[in-house]
Amino acid sequence: MLESGIIMLVIILCVNIVYVSLLTVRMIFTLKGKRYIAATVGVFEITVYTLGLGLVLENLDQIQNLIAYALGFGLGVISGMKIEEKLAIGYITVNIISSNPDIPFTESLREKGYGVTSWYAYGMEGDRLAMQVLTPRKYELMLYETIKEIDPKAFIIAYEPRQIFGGFWVKKVRGSRLKREEEKIQSE
Template sequence: MGVLLFIFFIQIAYVTTSTLRLIVMMKGNAKLASIISFGEVFIYLLGLATVLDNIDNWLNVVVYCFGFALGVYTGSLIEEKMAMGYVTVQVITRKEDSDMPQQLRNAGFGVTSWLGEGLSGERLVLMVLTKRRRQAELVNKIKEIDSQAFVVSSEPKTFIGGFWVRRTQ
């Protein structure tokens, strides 16, 4: 039973570490990602060696796979809590005379807005850049102002100039 628990928890640790390394690397921190990868491979080898040493028990392989699956889930939960980086949120509202840009600015968000053309007339288009941990707050504020607004978000890799560069320097 001790071997099964070891395999299970080592797999959770391995995949969680692997997920975190990938996130850190995608956010552009190659040095931290390489440090994390050392621990990741060490944990992986411990788990794999244990399974291979006890390969005669099929339950070890099943637990190894189950630990992997739970590690993916655990890693995604941790990533959600970390909420690293920024999101760009584009908002399209039918209310071209809306004061949404000013309300969002008053809430601490950087907003650029312009008039656009939709299928049935003018639309107000907003581009908002915010930290990922504030994304839910932003979306809730948008819904509060205009529940019919069209909202799309994405994660920018790089940005130069503008509101955020001045604030983060």
């Protein structure tokens, strides 16, 4: 009897981890406008959800099942966030303000494959170089490291654009040079 109760707890826990992970992935695809992928994930999500909820409702008199369900939900949130980090779907726009406009910042970023738009600005402490960089999200951390190597005092703001039309990325790169840069870093 005890053994079957423990198996039930593990099943409920695992089912809810899978359910919430799928929910997170579906929401990501929905927000990215990938409706058919989101719908497909949704089919599996609701199937797993119904199964897990059914197991809990059949045994509602046992508090440990409800606890396992709640724990599975929490662990599913963490799992879903990890999956989202690995998927890294879409692009990120990074605004950079260099502390020194004389640093060859724009050229250094372009050599590494980033599309950079730059202009001179004036800040509280004098002249600055302002830049805007668009990059695939999977290269976001690599970009931050590159920025810090070039100018450790740079001011950085990042956000995720909803729509992208035209320009350097759409026409040319789409990450090919960045991919080579990433492979070079990984081989070192």
